[in-house]
Amino acid sequence: MRAILQRVRAGRVTVDGEVAGEIGPGYVILLGATHGDGPAEVKKLAEKTAHLRVFEDEQGKMNLSALDTGAEMLVVSQFTLFADVKKGRRPSFTRAAWPEVAEPLLAKYVSCLREVGVNKVETGIFGAHMLVSIENDGPVTITLDTDEL
Numbered sequence: 001m002r003a004i005l006q007r008v009r010a011g012r013v014t015v016d017g018e019v020a021g022e023i024g025p026g027y028v029i030l031l032g033a034t035h036g037d038g039p040a041e042v043k044k045l046a047e048k049t050a051h052l053r054v055f056e057d058e059q060g061k062m063n064l065s066a067l068d069t070g071a072e073m074l075v076v077s078q079f080t081l082f083a084d085v086k087k088g089r090r091p092s093f094t095r096a097a098w099p100e101v102a103e104p105l106l107a108k109y110v111s112c113l114r115e116v117g118v119n120k121v122e123t124g125i126f127g128a129h130m131l132v133s134i135e136n137d138g139p140v141t142i143t144l145d146t147d148e149l
Contacts, residue, residue, distance in 0.1 A: 001041045001105065002081045004030040007054055007140035011074040012133040013124035020130070021122030026071035028134045032081030033097040033105045041146040042105055046112030048149055049073075054140055062140075072120040073113055076132055077106050099127060 011028035013021045029049065055064040055071060066073065079102065083091035097105070103126045113121045124130045 001034070001037045001045050001109075001146045002032045003045055003049065003144045004078070004081065005049060005052070005054075005142045005144065006030075006134055007137045008074075009135040009137045010133075011135065013074060013076055013122075014131045014133075015125050015128045020125050020128075021074050021076075023072035023074045023120060023122055025069070025137070026066060026120075027073045028132065029073055029075045030078040030081060031075055031106055031109060032078045033102040034082050034095050035097055035101075037097060037101075037105055037146070039108065042108045043112055044149055045144060045146055046109050047116055048144055050113060050116045050118055052142065052144075054142060067117050070119060072122070073118055074122045074124075075106065075110055075113075076124040076130065077102065077126050103127075 006028045008028050009025055011023050050067050051065045053065050054062045055069045057063040079093060079096040082095040083093055084095055085091050110121050110123060
């Protein structure tokens with residue numbers, strides 16, 4: 001699995017003009033799954049997400065986790081994180097998990113975030129054309145990949 005964590009002051013996802021998910025300070029998380037991902041990868045990624053220390057303490061150092069700060073999270077499915085652009089000019093998405101595999105993994109990731117103590121976790125709508133508004137704070141953008149954790 002692969003996640004792009006963007007520390008935000010606010011984030012929102014709209015679908016067909018309707019707000020699907022909205023958060024205050026925390027992370028907007030773009031999440032993609034690939035072949036072979038399963039519950040172990042989901043759990044590892046959720047725990048790393050919740051405990052990663054990239055929020056500032058009183059001295060302005062990135063020393064606090066999302067759990068320490070009460071950060072909110074907005075999870076957005078993003079199959080394009082597994083785009084392959086090695087050949088030609090048009091990306092191939094064959095490395096992305098099929099929707100019937102990816103959707104339950106995304107739901108499990110959201111569930112795991114809640115289980116480890118994240119109070120507010122919102123999502124977009126899987127498979128929908130979404131407009132994502134991100135007020136990146138810092139900016140701080142971190143890539144997590146379970147193959148590298």
